[in-house]
Amino acid sequence: MNPIEIAVKNAHRDERAARFLITICGIGAALVPFFIGGFLLLKGSDTFLLFGHSLGEFLLSGQWAPSDTAVGGGHVGAAMFLSGSLVTCGLALLISLPLSISTAIFMTEIASPRTRRLIQPAVELFTGIPSVVYGWIGLTVLIPFLRHFFTMPYGFSLLAAGCVLAVMVFPTITTMSADAMAAVPKTWREASYGLGATRWETIARIVIPAARGGIFTGIILGLARALGEALAVAMVIGQMKVFPTSLFLPASTLTTAIASDMGGAMEGGEYSAALWTMALLLFLLSFLFIFVIHRINRASQLKGRS
Amino acid sequence: MSRIQHKKKVDKIMTALFFGGTAFAVILLVAFIGFVIVQGFGVMTPDMLSFSGSGLGNMLFNTLYLVFLALLFSMLTGVPAGIFLAEYAHQGKVTHWVRMAIETLASLPSIVVGLFGYLAFIVMTGSQWNLFAGSLAVSILTLPLVTSVTEDALRNLPSSYRQGSLGLGASHWQTIWRVLVPACFPRIMTGLIMAAGRGFGEAAALMFTAGMSTDINWNNWDITSASCPLNPFRPGETLALHIWSLRTEALHPNAAQLASVSSAILMVLVVSFSLAARYISWRLDKKMGGTNS
Numbered sequence: 001m002n003p004i005e006i007a008v009k010n011a012h013r014d015e016r017a018a019r020f021l022i023t024i025c026g027i028g029a030a031l032v033p034f035f036i037g038g039f040l041l042l043k044g045s046d047t048f049l050l051f052g053h054s055l056g057e058f059l060l061s062g063q064w065a066p067s068d069t070a071v072g073g074g075h076v077g078a079a080m081f082l083s084g085s086l087v088t089c090g091l092a093l094l095i096s097l098p099l100s101i102s103t104a105i106f107m108t109e110i111a112s113p114r115t116r117r118l119i120q121p122a123v124e125l126f127t128g129i130p131s132v133v134y135g136w137i138g139l140t141v142l143i144p145f146l147r148h149f150f151t152m153p154y155g156f157s158l159l160a161a162g163c164v165l166a167v168m169v170f171p172t173i174t175t176m177s178a179d180a181m182a183a184v185p186k187t188w189r190e191a192s193y194g195l196g197a198t199r200w201e202t203i204a205r206i207v208i209p210a211a212r213g214g215i216f217t218g219i220i221l222g223l224a225r226a227l228g229e230a231l232a233v234a235m236v237i238g239q240m241k242v243f244p245t246s247l248f249l250p251a252s253t254l255t256t257a258i259a260s261d262m263g264g265a266m267e268g269g270e271y272s273a274a275l276w277t278m279a280l281l282l283f284l285l286s287f288l289f290i291f292v293i294h295r296i297n298r299a300s301q302l303k304g305r306s
Numbered sequence: 307m308s309r310i311q312h313k314k315k316v317d318k319i320m321t322a323l324f325f326g327g328t329a330f331a332v333i334l335l336v337a338f339i340g341f342v343i344v345q346g347f348g349v350m351t352p353d354m355l356s357f358s359g360s361g362l363g364n365m366l367f368n369t370l371y372l373v374f375l376a377l378l379f380s381m382l383t384g385v386p387a388g389i390f391l392a393e394y395a396h397q398g399k400v401t402h403w404v405r406m407a408i409e410t411l412a413s414l415p416s417i418v419v420g421l422f423g424y425l426a427f428i429v430m431t432g433s434q435w436n437l438f439a440g441s442l443a444v445s446i447l448t449l450p451l452v453t454s455v456t457e458d459a460l461r462n463l464p465s466s467y468r469q470g471s472l473g474l475g476a477s478h479w480q481t482i483w484r485v486l487v488p489a490c491f492p493r494i495m496t497g498l499i500m501a502a503g504r505g506f507g508e509a510a511a512l513m514f515t516a517g518m519s520t521d522i523n524w525n526n527w528d529i530t531s532a533s534c535p536l537n538p539f540r541p542g543e544t545l546a547l548h549i550w551s552l553r554t555e556a557l558h559p560n561a562a563q564l565a566s567v568s569s570a571i572l573m574v575l576v577v578s579f580s581l582a583a584r585y586i587s588w589r590l591d592k593k594m595g596g597t598n599s
Contacts, residue, residue, distance in 0.1 A: 026390025102327030130507020228415025
């Protein structure tokens, strides 16, 4: 064979090998969440299969007293953690949403390009700030501050957790919403102005409705981040195992219960099984969020096409 | 006329509201960073940074070492996965499925990844808490970012690169390896720097994988020994985790100061990496824009 034939043959061999390896890596990376889901299912199902609790008890009952043994026989009602998670996330969205949306509107519709170039990196910088730092500042600055202004027994409270989470989800919602608003065609705005609308009317009637899909995606990603945050919340919520009844009282969430109790629970016991089931619940919820985002995107794509 | 005036008034009020909201948020955030850094460096004493006892030097070293390992792992799988999505995958069910799986990975709570790491890398291998397991857990968290950055970088290259290489007779793989990947190397680097920023602050995923203790001896360079700094199979507490444990355990008399200093160091690391990534991509955009136009 002449050298060219050999080179071509080698190139073909390399091509096949590379395609094979690259595909393995791609599929392998995609399998990681399935592995995680599989392991969580394996461990989390013990609560129901091994210790014989019902799904209804786990999700709806408020009796939380799992026994830390492999024998079982305790109560695994996680409703207080679930409701704690939902209340803190809701509170965080409530605080953060007005600020995020107005920042996004200001960035895309009102600010000059110069100002936007200053604000945008500043906002994006905050996605990277470590959650324990948020937690630490919440613990040392926010809690004394709240205690100063409200009458509350400890300072550790749902309100503090909501505030810390609000700061954490702010950059996520803001960047996603601003991207969606910036993607609204300029001609639509010009048409609106041309019909005599003011800027506020253009924003409220044209830009926000057109960017709805992106704003929702941002909200859901923010919600996912708030739901999954463990340590920052654990540092300020007070971790009292009660139902979230007052904004000014401590409570617990799914993540804080896992973070604080998993280390001490006996491997293979009912307590650790219940905590694994809570982790499984978190996994399923974040999967649900991604699913919802895909549905929103597909719906807005179909609408755009017709 | 009054209707128009009314509309103008509403417009002004709303503009003021949006401006006010933005100003409040941005000032709050900037004050936050400034506060953490100023407060931390204000209470810092030289012995806090030492590499022994209650000093933070060991934790800082653990953090850097763990992030380095994590980036190595997520580069080894994330970059090929990105190449797969951009170059080899066909538009279809499998690709859609792979993309969705990687997105799910990106939104997983880090504590869930930490629990998975604990089960898969600690319990099932029968080992003690170690840095290696911690870096694998962090690499799972940074994998989606590295993958999507690589894919975007490859997709955004001018198609003339690909056509030029293929036209000269190079195979698809030769084109990818010799032309496309080198051309988007700076973009991939930027992605890795961003991923490092995320890794520095990770704590929840490390609680049950890297462990909360550090026992290293800086004179021991036998890599198989448990007290050798470079041995990845030893427990290693990172700075972020140290802040958490200082708050719950309060082992040291000056726990609050140590946590403040740790926060400030982490903040400086994260902010400088983020600014570096931004600077590189800004330079790149300028350069690319310059040659194309």
